[in-house]
Amino acid sequence: MRAAETLRSEGFDGTIHLIGDEPHLPYDRPPLSKQVLAGDWQPDRVALTTPEKNEDLSFEWHLSSKATQLNIAEKKIALDSGQTIAYDGAIIATGARCISLRMAENLQGVYTLRGLDDAIAIRSEFDNSPQNVVVVGAGFIGAEVAATARQRGLNVTMIEAAEIPFERVLGAEMGTVTADVHRDNGVNVITGTPVESFKGQTRVEKVVLGDGTELDADVVIVGIGVRPNTEWLKDSGLVIDNGVICDEKCQAGPGIVAAGDVARWPNKLFNEQMRVEHWDNAVEQGVYAARRLLHGGQSMDPYAPTPWFWTDQFDRKIQLAGRTRPTDEIKVITGSVEERRFATAYGRDGKLVGILGFNRPRHVMQYKQMISEGTSWDDALNYAKEQS
Amino acid sequence: MGYRIQVDFDLCESNAICMQIAPEVFEVRDDDFLYILNEEPGDEIKAQVEEAAQRCPKQAIAIAEG
Numbered sequence A: 001m002r003a004a005e006t007l008r009s010e011g012f013d014g015t016i017h018l019i020g021d022e023p024h025l026p027y028d029r030p031p032l033s034k035q036v037l038a039g040d041w042q043p044d045r046v047a048l049t050t051p052e053k054n055e056d057l058s059f060e061w062h063l064s065s066k067a068t069q070l071n072i073a074e075k076k077i078a079l080d081s082g083q084t085i086a087y088d089g090a091i092i093a094t095g096a097r098c099i100s101l102r103m104a105e106n107l108q109g110v111y112t113l114r115g116l117d118d119a120i121a122i123r124s125e126f127d128n129s130p131q132n133v134v135v136v137g138a139g140f141i142g143a144e145v146a147a148t149a150r151q152r153g154l155n156v157t158m159i160e161a162a163e164i165p166f167e168r169v170l171g172a173e174m175g176t177v178t179a180d181v182h183r184d185n186g187v188n189v190i191t192g193t194p195v196e197s198f199k200g201q202t203r204v205e206k207v208v209l210g211d212g213t214e215l216d217a218d219v220v221i222v223g224i225g226v227r228p229n230t231e232w233l234k235d236s237g238l239v240i241d242n243g244v245i246c247d248e249k250c251q252a253g254p255g256i257v258a259a260g261d262v263a264r265w266p267n268k269l270f271n272e273q274m275r276v277e278h279w280d281n282a283v284e285q286g287v288y289a290a291r292r293l294l295h296g297g298q299s300m301d302p303y304a305p306t307p308w309f310w311t312d313q314f315d316r317k318i319q320l321a322g323r324t325r326p327t328d329e330i331k332v333i334t335g336s337v338e339e340r341r342f343a344t345a346y347g348r349d350g351k352l353v354g355i356l357g358f359n360r361p362r363h364v365m366q367y368k369q370m371i372s373e374g375t376s377w378d379d380a381l382n383y384a385k386e387q388s
Numbered sequence B: 001m002g003y004r005i006q007v008d009f010d011l012c013e014s015n016a017i018c019m020q021i022a023p024e025v026f027e028v029r030d031d032d033f034l035y036i037l038n039e040e041p042g043d044e045i046k047a048q049v050e051e052a053a054q055r056c057p058k059q060a061i062a063i064a065e066g
Ligand SMILES: Cc1cc2nc3c(=O)[nH]c(=O)nc-3n(C[C@H](O)[C@H](O)[C@H](O)COP(=O)(O)OP(=O)(O)OC[C@H]3O[C@@H](n4cnc5c(N)ncnc54)[C@H](O)[C@@H]3O)c2cc1C
Pocket: A019, A020, A021, A022, A028, A029, A030, A031, A032, A033, A065, A066, A067, A068, A093, A094, A095, A096, A113, A114, A115, A141, A229, A232, A259, A260, A261, A262, A276, A277, A278, A279, A280, A282, A308, A309, A310, A311, A312
């Protein structure tokens, strides 16, 4: 969507086809686990576009249409309706979908959350005041769902297979701080045991853990990660490996660029092949990829942003910028961890690589800028000392 | 051909994206509130202001022409 808008704003006046397998016009996903689930927003508030705006941009919409094949030699995309669309340039932005648990198949009351329809279904479950909500997987989206359910006064258990939630991204210490926010707000956080199975006839009744514990459950939300939507590209000749592989300027093949959750590209800033599942990247990369397609890549710098995301957990706004690992050195540069209002810098190989903020947006943005400039770890620490 | 910036502060969540893009115009201070430093900045930074409006995750920034 952002890519298509960019094509127009950059002066492209040919036909733009937008193909999407959902029945909805493009909408914003982050509020789904926050305002929509909470019941604060009517679902239609997430819309990213209006019929009038559409009219202006004159897109050709193909909604409820799945792209099933990309033919690069003939420059054609096949849809499940049987239609084929010829193109001069294509932007792949098919995103990702939730990984689901095979063992919960056919069991009512078990959900994943990716789309608007999922959010509406989970919300109506919450409206019926279930006794026990179980969230499987303490990723950021699972944790947001847990927080939102808890704020609605529901009884919530969050199960994480790893010993420390969020450790993979935040490291042990900061992961624990984040999990404690949940514990203090009354979420029952269980770690170190995977889910073994579910019990129930047609509807889920119990969740069974690896150590034999059985938990009552009326509603289960599974948040164990996402997988890029690349199946439709399998015979296309594009390289697929946990995403569509692109060059450093987001090109995936002749006349084809990719952006958002589905794209994997070498980010020069971190010397790392990455795929980023954040809102901000979907927008920025969408704009970049569209420009690349329209003007060619010669005059463009490689796409090398500092990834950034935010998440709302209870009354904390948590933001993380950069590329952190559990083994990074960390240093609290401002505020107090006890009060849960602080920022922590992450360093690796002598460089500043990450910044985590709990209600510290200004610091996050400042240090994000420093990460983009390749600031050394020592300089970052000295700067922090000067400021305090 | 001036223009005017309006921020819907009910929507804004002070995440400072706009500050990163156009620091001359937007500033999130230590109190965690967003301040607009200049409601009618010149055309020379209009591109940045437009980018900030587009990148704001809350779509809280509006640009009124005129
Ligand atoms: C509940 C939730 C909360 C989130 N909260 C945050 C947050 O707080 N902060 C943050 O930074 N990020 C957040 N995110 C992540 C962010 O929303 C994603 O990174 C972003 O939506 C990615 O955009 P995209 O365009 O790459 O993919 P998507 O938004 O997934 O869009 C891809 C679209 O393509 C469609 N599609 C897939 N395959 C085909 C096909 N073969 N043919 C046609 N159409 C197809 C899909 O159905 C989908 O509509 C959240 C995500 C979710 C689900």
